[in-house]
Amino acid sequence: MSSASSGAREQGRSELGVALFLGGLGVLVIVQALLLEESLIARGPVGPRTVPLVVGGLLVVVAAFLAVDVLRGGRGEPEGGEDVDLTGRSDWRTIAMLVAAFVANALLIEPLGWPVSGAILFWGSAFALGSRHPVRDLVIAVVLSVGTWYLFVLVLGIALPVGVLEGIL
Amino acid sequence: MGAFSELANGFATALTPENLMFALLGVLLGTAIGVLPGIGPAMTVALLLPLTRSLDATTALIMFAGIYYGGMYGGSTTSILLNTPGESASVVTALEGNKMARAGRAAQALATAAIGSFVAGSIATLLLALVAPTVANLAVEVGQPDYFAVMVLAFIAVTSVLGSSRVRGLASLALGLTIGLVGIDATSGQQRLTFGIPELADGIDVVVVAVGLFAVGEALWTAAHLRRRPVDVIPVGNPRMNRSDWRRSWKPWLRGTAIGFPFGAVPAGGAEIPTFLSYVTEKRLSKHPEEFGHGAIEGVAGPEATNNASAAGGMVPLLTLGIPTTATAAVLLAAITSFGIEPGPQLFDNEPELVWGLIASLFIGNAALLLLNLPLAPVWAKLLRIPRSYLYAGILFFASLGAYAANASPFDLLLLLVIGALGFLMRRYGLPVLPAIIGVILGPFAEERLRTALQISNGELSGLITPFSTMVYAIVVLVLLWPLVRRLLPRKATVPVLADAVHEIEEAHSHSGTTDAVSVEARARKGAEKPNGSDGS
Structure with missing residues (x-):
């Protein structure tokens, strides 16, 4: 109370x-x-x-x-949602890890290429959000990042950096 | 006559195999993304915007028509099966729909939502085809000062949504307008708010703002408060309705269409008020009022039809004036401008193929929705079980991909994070996101209109005053001063249905916590109403 x-x-x-x-x-x-x-x-x-x-x-x-x-006592009401539990405090540790994964992608996308940096982003975010299946997550992350790279470059004709995997993909 | 032959041309455009394929793809993608919890229709459109970059404008907009309807239907599915309205317009659907689902009638709720959306969407799109050219013709006569006035009205209207705090709405609008100011001023060529950063000179890409506020903001906010327990999804079979369901549904569908279309078409509408009005109307007219609150099918059929009809109605101001009334329409407007097309009344004359192709594909998207979604409902329900860690990681992944693909600039990714942080703060302190997005997109247009109007009048402020704009400004003042005006009105003057709707909105908000804020003003109003209420009884 x-x-x-x-x-x-x-x-x-x-x-x-x-x-x-x-x-x-x-x-x-x-x-x-x-x-x-x-x-x-x-x-x-x-x-x-x-x-x-x-x-x-x-x-x-x-x-x-x-x-x-x-x-005068007015309060902004935090937004609710099905996955949102407002009874606890904000979980800053999760946020910090998500931001780290996000910034890593922004910094690495041009040197390493989207297939690598995107996979880091997905894997890191899933880990931050509490997934503890590192191998399964890695497989999903690589499939997603390589798949979207092919989708954008070959199907949609939008260039994404290929980075270190140049010549392999 | 004119409208029908134009519409026939539109169908000729939309029914080419390629365009038809993109319309169907749009519906599938829109539903698949929209059904994911936490992703509303606006976020769906924003996330899928980059996919259309390489298409030509007409095909891209046709795909968007599919995404638009698909995203909305996906949102209703989530509301019914999870009790999680993705946006304010489906709050009402969750009220009765989720109760029906819990009572084992999920299939019927999904069916009446799908068929009602189809009926309402078809009628409303037909109305759109009939009304829009006339409005566009009238709008061509409308001068720059009138335009500016209507945009001011749109700004004020989105900040004064029923049941939420006006101060916080205005704060959100001002933030959006500020973001819209960044970049080179088109008239004088001077850099504003760029702080010497070359990447900011072209302004902040609307895709980055929309994806940042909706997708990144939502993902960060949810991550900070993630509910770590298994999700409770109600299993669902193939949607079907029996004879009694049909008998109880068809009138609410039609009434919902009649309520939704005009509200959507007014450049100050939005879908929240009409869906609540529909709910209250159905509750009053129902032969089974006792079922309301325990899963009455009318309470799903009416509001869902209203929601779709108002979405089609919202295309009227969007296509004829270039003024969006919902977040989703705002993102669509951003899509239109990203193809270098100037929205406004000239659109019907300059781009007839695009406009009529778009209207025709609204019909096609609507029909595809029904054909695809009735059989696929069990598949969509499975999507609701996706582990939350993958869901929100995926949102961040695709948000980054989309923002990078827009301009191939890593700087945009950092900007995306900053705007995502702003979205997080807004959710934390109950600032609604919609006014910000409208401010970003409409702000630069409004400034351009204002300055053109003043150049025409040679700098005289009186150039802003026309009979039409005076009327619009009067409405703006009325909306702004509404709490005061309402106190002066005699009690009888407030329409009882409207008062009921306001009450329902406030109730629903306090339960679901979807909105936005409780301010002193709203509390004072509630307090002031109580004695009046007891007088009446």
Whole structure:
């Protein structure tokens, strides 16, 4: 009981962070807009700056309203779903492993090629999400990445990097 | 007369063996992806967008018509068998559909959903073919200032969806508009919000934004809260209906079509309100009101028909004005523009083959849906058992593949992760995703209209005021101030069915947790209504 209410209070404080993020982004958009040179071809009050200024202003105003709403007890409701269990805390370890697999793919896709980096991405993500069948996962990952490579390159005519497997595939 | 001969030409386009094959492939892929839990129709279309890059525009859009309907039907299957609405429009289907499935009537629920979708989709597509050319003709007369006004209305309408928090809707819209600003300004050639990064000069690809917000955001969010227990899927045989099911279904199908199409066609609609209206209507008209809440077939037949009819209705503003009303339509609009086609009223004149081919393939996709999905239902049900580790790993895998294939740039993959993190935050704090996606896609168009309008008027702000735009701005103000306006209206002025629908929406949301947020405003409103309610009784 008490842990639930302290959880709600914790969300209240962190939700103020969302307002802060929106406000900060708004200020950034406004400053960037003011740094633009006024265009010579624009007529009247609307140039390249105007819309960014309005959007930045909207962000700042919304941030203020959101902060007021949170302070008055309004709460954003976390999104539910069939696979989502909202009773526990966020599982940051899983997230960190997923992000690592994702970034590995982004960094390796050009040097090693999609058939290798895509397999790393799938295998790493499945491992992060709790699959403990390393060999089966590896087979699925390789079949998926090589299969999609052939699908894109041969059937769809979209180039994907082949990397170290050049000449083999 | 004109519409029918054009439609016949459209069928001639759509029925070439190649296009027909892509339409069927679209339905199959759309259903297969859409049925996977956690993947709604919008995410389905976004994930499959890269597959069509190498096709020509007409064939690609024909395939999308199949994906669109397939994805929606797949979503209903998930709702019925797993009680997991993939998007707000199928929340209602889950209400009665899942109860039916638990009572051993999954086959009947799937059948009435499939046949109802077919009936409603066919009638509504016919209405689309009849109405759209007329609307397009009228829309050609509409000037730049009017356009801008309608886009403002679309922005405000998506942020004010019933039952969710307006502040959070606006926050999401503003985030989307900000992402849409990134890149070189088309009029002046200046770089905005690019921070000197050359990859940002062309703006952020809409595929990256859509896949990031929907697919990566969803996968990360679910991964952080993964329910680690076996999934409980209700087994299903071949969908079939007996005589009494038919008798109880056909009227809700037709009524659902009548409710869904106009709501979808208004550029401020969406599918959530009409499906709830249909549910409430069926509950009132049913001879078996006691079955509602325990699996009444009318409660599946009506809303499912409404959902499909409003999807077809949503093609009216999409094709005639270039204004999407749902997340799925927004992604379709992105697909259209990615082929270098300018959406808007000229579309019917400039690209008749494309538009009518698309409309014809909506018919074909609809029919294919019925033919494929009734026999394949048990197969789709098996897909629901896919281990969650593979499902979400697969989503990340295909999201990365799609985002990379769009521009062959590893930078886009990092961008995808950043936008995915934004999607995660939005889910964590109850910011709805739809306004953001509409903001990203429609924002640049709206700015262009605004600036063209002002160049025509030589910079005079009065150039934005026309009789039509004044009317639209009045509606915008009304929508924005609705909570205040409602308090001033006499109690009797609110339509009882509508009030019921609002109540149902709030109830359903608090149960399923699909939405978005509870704000102070909504709470205050509930509190204010209570005394009124007791006065009435």
